[in-house]
Amino acid sequence: MTTLGTASAAPGEFDTGRLEVGETRDGSTVGLPVAVINGARDGQTLYMQAASDGDELNGVGVIQQVVPQLDPAELSGTVLVVGIVNYHAFQIAQHRNPVDDTKMNRAYPGDENGTSSERIAAATFDVARQADLILDLHQGSTSRMINEVRVRCGRRHRMHRECLELAKAFGIGYVLDQKGPDGQLARAGPDEGVPTIDPELGGCVGWDDESIRLGVRGVFNVLRHYDFFDDDADLQRQTRAKSFDQYGSPAGGLVSFEKELGTRVSPGDTLFEVTDVFGKLKARVTADNSGIFWRSRRLPQVATGEYVCSVGTNVDTY
Numbered sequence: 001m002t003t004l005g006t007a008s009a010a011p012g013e014f015d016t017g018r019l020e021v022g023e024t025r026d027g028s029t030v031g032l033p034v035a036v037i038n039g040a041r042d043g044q045t046l047y048m049q050a051a052s053d054g055d056e057l058n059g060v061g062v063i064q065q066v067v068p069q070l071d072p073a074e075l076s077g078t079v080l081v082v083g084i085v086n087y088h089a090f091q092i093a094q095h096r097n098p099v100d101d102t103k104m105n106r107a108y109p110g111d112e113n114g115t116s117s118e119r120i121a122a123a124t125f126d127v128a129r130q131a132d133l134i135l136d137l138h139q140g141s142t143s144r145m146i147n148e149v150r151v152r153c154g155r156r157h158r159m160h161r162e163c164l165e166l167a168k169a170f171g172i173g174y175v176l177d178q179k180g181p182d183g184q185l186a187r188a189g190p191d192e193g194v195p196t197i198d199p200e201l202g203g204c205v206g207w208d209d210e211s212i213r214l215g216v217r218g219v220f221n222v223l224r225h226y227d228f229f230d231d232d233a234d235l236q237r238q239t240r241a242k243s244f245d246q247y248g249s250p251a252g253g254l255v256s257f258e259k260e261l262g263t264r265v266s267p268g269d270t271l272f273e274v275t276d277v278f279g280k281l282k283a284r285v286t287a288d289n290s291g292i293f294w295r296s297r298r299l300p301q302v303a304t305g306e307y308v309c310s311v312g313t314n315v316d317t318y
C-alpha cells in the first residue's frame with residue numbers, strides 16, 4: 001500500500017486525496033490535491049508537482065492530462081502527484097504565497113515548524129525525497145519564455161549527470177544548466193540524492209496548449225526512459241545554455257522585439273527598440289554575446305531600467 005496524505009493505493013490501484021498542510025485564517029483545513037498511481041508491477045517512484053508558483057498553471061494542465069492516461073495495471077512503479085503546491089497563491093492567481101509573501105521555490109527543503117511556505121515545502125519535500133525521480137513543473141510565470149528544462153544542482157554536484165539525463169529524457173529541446181538559488185526543489189532534491197528537474201513550460205497567462213502538450217509528452221518520455229512502461233523512449237539531443245544575459249530598458253517607452261523566442265542571436269544583433277508614445281525611436285538595444293533569445297516581458301510598456309528580455313548564452317548540445 002502506498003499512501004500520500006489521504007490517498008492510498010495498493011499495487012494496481014489509483015487514488016486521490018488531500019495532503020494537509022495547516023489551516024486558513026478561518027480555520028478551514030488546507031489540503032493540497034494529491035494522487036497516487038501504484039503500478040501493478042514493481043519499479044521506481046516518480047514524484048511530480050505543479051503550481052509551486054501559484055500563477056504557473058501549465059503544470060496543472062499537464063497533470064490533468066497525464067493522470068487519467070496512467071493505467072496502474074500497465075505501470076511498473078509508482079507515480080506520486082501533488083497537483084497544486086502553492087495553495088494560497090493559487091486561490092488568488094498570484095505568484096507568491098500571500099500568507100508570508102514568499103516564493104515557494106525559495107523555501108525548500110522547508111521547515112515543518114516554519115512559515116506557511118516553509119511548512120508546505122516541508123510537507124511536499126517529505127514525499128518527494130522518498131522518490132527516485134522528481135519533476136517540479138514550472139513555467140516562466142506570465143512572461144513569454146521558450147519551453148525548457150532547468151537543471152539547478154550546479155555542474156559540480158555529485159548528481160549533476162543524473163539530473164542532466166533526466167532533463168534529456170524529458171526531451172523538450174532546451175536545457176538551462178545553471179546552479180539555482182538556495183531553496184529551489186531542483187537543488188534540495190539532488191542534495192538528498194534524488195535526480196530533480198524543473199521543466200519550465202513556456203510562459204503565459206492561464207494555459208498554453210502547446211506548452212501543456214510538450215509537458216505531457218515530457219512526462220511520458222520520462223516514464224518510458226525509466227522503465228515505468230515496457231517501450232523505450234528515444235533520447236533526443238538537447239540544446240543547452242549554461243548562463244543568461246538579461247537586458248533592461250535604457251529608456252522609458254514601448255518595447256518592440258526584433259527577435260522571436262528560440263531564435264539564434266549574434267553579438268550586435270538588435271534585440272529590441274524602445275519608442276515613445278508618438279512612435280519616435282528612443283533606444284535600440286543590441287546583443288552583447290551570442291546565444292538564444294530565451295525570454296521576454298509580456299507587456300510593452302517599460303520604465304528606465306525595467307526588465308525586457310533574456311538571452312541564453314554559453315550554448316552547446318548534449
Ligand SMILES: [Zn+2]
Binds near residue numbers: 052053056105138141
Ligand atoms: Zn515557477
